[in-house]
Amino acid sequence: MAYGCLALSMSLVGAYVALSKPLVAAFPVLLLAWLRFGIAALAMPHWLKRGADEPPMTAHTRWLVFLESFLGNFLFSICMLYGVSMTSAVSAGVIMASIPAVVAVASWLFLRERITVRIGLAIACAALGIGLLALSPAHAPASTDAAKSSMPWLGNLLVFCAVLCETAYAVIGKSLTGRLGPKRIASLINLWGFVLSMPFGIWFALSFDFGAVHGGIWALLAVYALAASIWTVWLWMTGLRHVPAAQAGVFAVMLPVSAAFVGVLVLGENLSAPQLIAFALALAGVVLATWPGRRT
DSSP, X not given: OHHHHHHHHHHHXXXXXXXXXXXXXXXOHHHHHHHHHXXXXXXXXXGGSXXXXXXXXXXXXXXXXXXXXXXXXXXXXXXXXXXXXXXXXXXXXXXXXXXXXXXXXXXXXXXXXXXOHHHHHHHHHHHHHHHXXXXXXXXXXXXXXXXXXXXXXXXXXXXXXXXXXXHHHHHHHHHHTTTSOHHHHHHHHHHHHHHHHHHHHHHHHTTOOGGGSOXXXXXXXXXXXXXXXXXXXXXXXXXXXXXXXXXXXXXXXXXXXXXXXXHHHTXXXXXXXXXXXXXXXXXXXHHHHHSOOOOO
16 A cells, blocks of 8 residues: 555656646746645645644654755755756756665665665666666657757756755655654645745736636646645655655656656657666566565
8 A cells, every 4th residue: 555655646746747837838937836835725724733643743843844845845846847947858867867766875874774685676777767768769859958058057956956855855754754644744844835935926926917827727737736735745655654765765766657658648759669668677676666575
């Protein structure tokens, strides 16, 4: 059940990232972030209530909740959206391929989790699969647009910052799952995201023509807000309660895999042979990470 929650969470992230292109074209990035957090906040005020089995929040727990939202929610979105706009999709994909390995190292450093040989092999499969997916010919057109950017190095740096933010999201989330329930974590970090993005959102909203946005975009925005701030966070925290952070990080392979499948099935893109090999490697990593170990 935990593996299913983690896989579905990352698959939903990949799907809404692929489908967010019309939203980025319709709204400024910071206004889009504020609207996303605001819509989600309206949908889950009842999740803010402390559960009967939850202890009162300490100052340390409140600090972790803030960091989880600031790094894993707010800063990740900004670094990723702006970074991809400045560099090529190929470069971004190669850099994002380091997520499972970086999560494993961080979980070893901060959570003292042991990285077994099997988990190490799963991380290697995940990195090879995503790297091959990023270097496949299907991403070439995006790199042509990015070549026009005068600061590709800054885009690469921002994408790597997004990798570090995603790593912090996994490691801090593992610490929070022992203190708070998944629903309360999702609602609290979304509320912090709304507060953090509010100054920028109001600034852009004052000069934005909301009447020019048609109904289809508003419907897509509602689905995006619910998926990004509620469903994926709740699924991830639910699975993370029962799985080590290093093992959970392997499921990051589902993000580019699901994004590619959405591109093929919804956006009409082609699936090449290198992409099929990349999918096989990525899924082999998931199998290695989730295969039951020998009982002692």
